[in-house]
Amino acid sequence: MTRHSNIHIISILYLISVFDTVMSIKIKKMWCIMQVSKRVLQLKDSPLRKLTPLIEAKKKEGKTFIHFNIGQPDLETPQCFFDAIQNFKGNNVPYAPSLGIPPLIEAIQGYFKHQGISFKSNEIIVTTGSSEAIFFVMNAICDPFDEVLIPEPYYVNTVSFMKQLDVVVKGIPTYASDRYHLPSMQDIETHITPRTKAMLLTHPNNPTGTVYSEYEMEMLKEIAIKHHLYLVVDEVYTGIVYDQIPSRSFASLEDLDDHVVIIDSVSKRYSSCGARIGAIASRNHNLMKEIGKLAQARLSAPTLEQIGAVALYNIAPSFIKKTAEIYECRRNVMVNALKDIEGIHVSVPEGAFYCLVDTPFHSAEAFALWCVEHFHVNHESIVVAPAQDFYSNPKSGAHQIRLAFVHDVVVLEKGLNLLKEAIKQYTFVQKGINV
Amino acid sequence: MTRHSNIHIISILYLISVFDTVMSIKIKKMWCIMQVSKRVLQLKDSPLRKLTPLIEAKKKEGKTFIHFNIGQPDLETPQCFFDAIQNFKGNNVPYAPSLGIPPLIEAIQGYFKHQGISFKSNEIIVTTGSSEAIFFVMNAICDPFDEVLIPEPYYVNTVSFMKQLDVVVKGIPTYASDRYHLPSMQDIETHITPRTKAMLLTHPNNPTGTVYSEYEMEMLKEIAIKHHLYLVVDEVYTGIVYDQIPSRSFASLEDLDDHVVIIDSVSKRYSSCGARIGAIASRNHNLMKEIGKLAQARLSAPTLEQIGAVALYNIAPSFIKKTAEIYECRRNVMVNALKDIEGIHVSVPEGAFYCLVDTPFHSAEAFALWCVEHFHVNHESIVVAPAQDFYSNPKSGAHQIRLAFVHDVVVLEKGLNLLKEAIKQYTFVQKGINV
Numbered sequence: 001m002t003r004h005s006n007i008h009i010i011s012i013l014y015l016i017s018v019f020d021t022v023m024s025i026k027i028k029k030m031w032c033i034m035q036v037s038k039r040v041l042q043l044k045d046s047p048l049r050k051l052t053p054l055i056e057a058k059k060k061e062g063k064t065f066i067h068f069n070i071g072q073p074d075l076e077t078p079q080c081f082f083d084a085i086q087n088f089k090g091n092n093v094p095y096a097p098s099l100g101i102p103p104l105i106e107a108i109q110g111y112f113k114h115q116g117i118s119f120k121s122n123e124i125i126v127t128t129g130s131s132e133a134i135f136f137v138m139n140a141i142c143d144p145f146d147e148v149l150i151p152e153p154y155y156v157n158t159v160s161f162m163k164q165l166d167v168v169v170k171g172i173p174t175y176a177s178d179r180y181h182l183p184s185m186q187d188i189e190t191h192i193t194p195r196t197k198a199m200l201l202t203h204p205n206n207p208t209g210t211v212y213s214e215y216e217m218e219m220l221k222e223i224a225i226k227h228h229l230y231l232v233v234d235e236v237y238t239g240i241v242y243d244q245i246p247s248r249s250f251a252s253l254e255d256l257d258d259h260v261v262i263i264d265s266v267s268k269r270y271s272s273c274g275a276r277i278g279a280i281a282s283r284n285h286n287l288m289k290e291i292g293k294l295a296q297a298r299l300s301a302p303t304l305e306q307i308g309a310v311a312l313y314n315i316a317p318s319f320i321k322k323t324a325e326i327y328e329c330r331r332n333v334m335v336n337a338l339k340d341i342e343g344i345h346v347s348v349p350e351g352a353f354y355c356l357v358d359t360p361f362h363s364a365e366a367f368a369l370w371c372v373e374h375f376h377v378n379h380e381s382i383v384v385a386p387a388q389d390f391y392s393n394p395k396s397g398a399h400q401i402r403l404a405f406v407h408d409v410v411v412l413e414k415g416l417n418l419l420k421e422a423i424k425q426y427t428f429v430q431k432g433i434n435v
Numbered sequence: 436m437t438r439h440s441n442i443h444i445i446s447i448l449y450l451i452s453v454f455d456t457v458m459s460i461k462i463k464k465m466w467c468i469m470q471v472s473k474r475v476l477q478l479k480d481s482p483l484r485k486l487t488p489l490i491e492a493k494k495k496e497g498k499t500f501i502h503f504n505i506g507q508p509d510l511e512t513p514q515c516f517f518d519a520i521q522n523f524k525g526n527n528v529p530y531a532p533s534l535g536i537p538p539l540i541e542a543i544q545g546y547f548k549h550q551g552i553s554f555k556s557n558e559i560i561v562t563t564g565s566s567e568a569i570f571f572v573m574n575a576i577c578d579p580f581d582e583v584l585i586p587e588p589y590y591v592n593t594v595s596f597m598k599q600l601d602v603v604v605k606g607i608p609t610y611a612s613d614r615y616h617l618p619s620m621q622d623i624e625t626h627i628t629p630r631t632k633a634m635l636l637t638h639p640n641n642p643t644g645t646v647y648s649e650y651e652m653e654m655l656k657e658i659a660i661k662h663h664l665y666l667v668v669d670e671v672y673t674g675i676v677y678d679q680i681p682s683r684s685f686a687s688l689e690d691l692d693d694h695v696v697i698i699d700s701v702s703k704r705y706s707s708c709g710a711r712i713g714a715i716a717s718r719n720h721n722l723m724k725e726i727g728k729l730a731q732a733r734l735s736a737p738t739l740e741q742i743g744a745v746a747l748y749n750i751a752p753s754f755i756k757k758t759a760e761i762y763e764c765r766r767n768v769m770v771n772a773l774k775d776i777e778g779i780h781v782s783v784p785e786g787a788f789y790c791l792v793d794t795p796f797h798s799a800e801a802f803a804l805w806c807v808e809h810f811h812v813n814h815e816s817i818v819v820a821p822a823q824d825f826y827s828n829p830k831s832g833a834h835q836i837r838l839a840f841v842h843d844v845v846v847l848e849k850g851l852n853l854l855k856e857a858i859k860q861y862t863f864v865q866k867g868i869n870v
Contacts, residue, residue, distance in 0.1 A: 033663075034663060034665065034693045034694065034719060034721070034722070035632075036575050036576060036721060036722055036725045037574065037575055037576055037577055037578045037581075037725075038578050039574065039578055039579075040574060040575045040725040040726075040728065040729065041725070043725075043728045043729070043732070044728070045727075045728055045731060046533075046728075046731035046732060049533055049731045050731075052532065052533075070530070072529055072530055073527070074527065075527070076526040076527055077526065077527045077528045081528070082523075085520065085739070086521055088517075091511045091512065092508070092509065092510065092511055092512045092706055093512045093516070093706075093707050093708065093709035093710050094507055094708055094709050095505070095507055095708040095709050096709055097487065098481075098484055098487075128563050128711070128733075128737070129733070129734065131732070131733040131734055132733065135733075139472065139474065139475060139599060140471050140472055140475045141471060141472055142472055143472045143473050143474055144474075144579065144601070146472075157731075157732045157733075157734070160728070160731075160732035161732060164574060164729070164732075166579070197470075228468075228469060230469065258469045259469065271527055271528075272527075272528050273528065273529055273530040273734075273735075274528035274529050274530050274531055274735065274737065274738030274739065275528050275737060275738070275739075276563070276734075276735065276736065276737040276738075284469060286469070286471060287469070287471055290471045290472075290475040290476070290478075291475075292480075293475065293478045293479070293480055293481075293595070294475065294478070294599070296480060296481035296484045296485075296592075296595075297478070297481060297566070297592045297595035297596060297599075298563075298564070298566040298567065298570075298592075299564065299566055299592070299708075299711075300708075300709065300711065301711065302563070302709065302710060302711040302737045302740050303709030303710070303711075304520070304709065304710075304739065304740065305737050305739065305740065
């Protein structure tokens with residue numbers, strides 16, 4: 001039945017494609033228009049970044065903003081990163097090896113070793129941020145019309161990569177009432193079709209902050225084995241976990257070597273987003289060989305930033321623990337302040353550094369825009385990320401916003417006061433009352 | 436007729452796709468194999484990089500190599516690049532804006548201004564090397580099965596990107612006898628079908644060194660307008676032109692604003708390959724808007740390297756002239772040495788820093804491998820790039836190699852002596868005579 005419906009979909013897509021070609025030629029000839037690809041037309045502007053031009057314009061008018069919208073840590077990038085780059089002795093910045101410079105691969109091995117996880121050097125490929133890592137992995141696993149299961153709400157840029165690859169995202173709904181934990185194995189299995197190639201998750205999760213339990217990990221393992229699925233896990237928030245919740249990497253699951261693919265990055269743990277250094281780690285040698293071809297085609301990840309990243313991955317694990325403590329304190333400040341705001345609900349995050357918040361507004365996107373355009377207290381306002389695009393059905397998250405707690409407590413409290421005031425004022429605006 | 440054959444191809448591809456899905460499910464179920472995508476399986480290892488593991492192994496045995504295979508300049512990266520990075524005052528390396536940091540966009544505008552070319556700030560997008568630039572542009576222009584014309588031999592990694600996008604490369608054959616200049620307009624037009632979306636060229640050309648004449652530029656302009664095609668021009672070797680051949684950017688062509696897309700990078704002109712900073716410049720605002728979405732999805736290009744690149748793009752144009760003089764001297768050394776080797780033919784390059792060489796061997800790839808594995812003079816050997824993958828039909832270039840003159844004259848002469856000896860010895864090996 002599923003296979004038949006699959007073929008049915010392909011037939012329709014084929015007919016659309018033929019029709020499109022004929023029509024696009026006609027349009028081109030008629031209007032002399034330089035067309036862009038249908039592939040790129042279906043992409044949306046990033047909900048996290050599309051307000052940027054308006055924000056820049058408002059800043060020029062003297063307005064200031066506290067940014068809750070981007071997961072850009074404010075903490076210092078460890079000095080060893082800068083030192084390593086300054087100590088670079090060459091007088092030429094050459095291409096790095098396509099798979100990464102050997103000292104960095106070694107440092108990443110060491111990082112996993114601290115977690116009791118063993119990867120061989122040929123089981124790691126360095127990438128330009130976790131963005132490239134996700135794109136490479138999905139490119140190597142999926143053909144057009146293949147399907148990937150992702151718990152939703154999800155990290156929105158992932159979906160943009162899937163669309164570029166013509167891969168179908170099947171969202172597995174999760175709910176604030178469960179703190180966004182996974183549904184049952186049976187529920188998840190209803191989303192699996194013959195075209196399902198992989199499950200993709202972020203652990204700890206962005207935007208929900210969910211840390212998957214042992215039970216959930218074992219369940220995902222069982223599903224992966226039973227249905228021959230890859231288990232691709234974005235672990236860039238590893239170690240940023242609260243309330244002493246036990247947590248481990250999916251790479252530590254046994255008997256799953258051919259299935260598990262770990263995505264990592266220095267961006268979040270080491271407050272080094274702009275370094276654009278990430279990694280893919282997997283014991284599936286066949287897959288890694290294929291990903292290696294993608295890495296060769298783009299030549300290399302940036303060389304100096306790789307040298308800096310060696311120092312970051314070599315930092316003792318206690319650093320990450322201390323970092324998590326800082327974020328835990330901020331989380332508590334944010335959650336407490338949010339609980340104090342009438343009409344909203346927050347699911348308390350177990351890890352990462354985001355709060356997903358239910359607002360009382362029909363369109364949180366309109367609220368976000370209003371905050372940038374119209375709201376201010378002494379010329380200061382806030383930027384929040386509307387959550388609708390974190391869902392395969394935008395309606396599910398239309399009323400939600402994501403807030404990143406990437407500021408010190410003083411800024412955070414100031415921003416949350418602004419949010420409280422903004423919600424109050426916007427409630428009036430919604431009711432048609434002038435403020 | 437062409438449209439019919441096109442639809443015919445799509446029908447076949449559709450049937451193959453359905454058959455493949457059914458079969459792949461059966462295979463998966465039967466053998467529990469974790470499969471990779473068909474898309475990635477069709478990619479080849481880069482001919483420029485696939486010998487790397489063998490070379491590394493040989494180096495460990497004490498063998499040394501002179502590398503002619505990679506376009507990795509040996510010249511010093513200008514000190515201002517390192518200084519700019521060292522002068523970075525922040526204590527956190529943040530994401531850069533997705534479209535690039537404003538000072539870099541301004542510096543790139545200035546670089547074009549020196550050539551009398553005007554780009555507005557919203558007509559430039561910073562990328563992670565020209566690799567990402569080519570990928571973004573082709574992604575934004577082409578859908579699966581669309582076609583792009585590329586003069587062949589071509590820059591091989593481009594084809595890898597096309598395959599990832601399911602875009603069809605149509606090679607326009609060019610020949611050593613014409614110094615790889617373009618055929619007539621009529622000849623080029625025979626390759627155009629309703630699915631042709633763009634022409635893509637490298638100017639000056641890699642691997643042929645061809646600098647396109649005014650006549651060729653005007654011809655390409657005429658074709659682009661007549662057939663509503665994008666003209667995507669990789670100009671990373673701009674300014675590296677010899678024999679005082681007149682040359683200008685395709686961006687200076689008038690009445691072609693919607694068609695021309697320029698790809699640039701700091702890699703070659705400023706000997707900064709590892710910086711991975713490139714750019715897209717186009718006055719087609721609709722296209723740039725779509726490319727902006729791709730840029731947003733991957734967040735940003737590396738921040739510190741962008742800061743370094745500002746300094747590079749701000750270097751006075753006289754620097755590029757001096758750089759070109761250095762390469763011209765090397766080109767003369769290489770061409771003269773090659774003319775002295777029996778059995779080979781070299782087309783004298785007009786720009787860039789490669790010589791494309793006809794060898795007397797049926798398989799230049801086997802020769803390249805033999806050089807790494809078996810040939811040495813006092814434990815020293817050479818690495819050359821076999822050219823077969825620079826052609827849509829590998830047979831066309833099976834006997835060719837590409838040599839990069841990216842070493843000082845002393846090293847170059849030593850390497851060319853080794854090449855002469857290698858060709859002599861391999862000729863004997865081919866004849867079955869022990870050496």
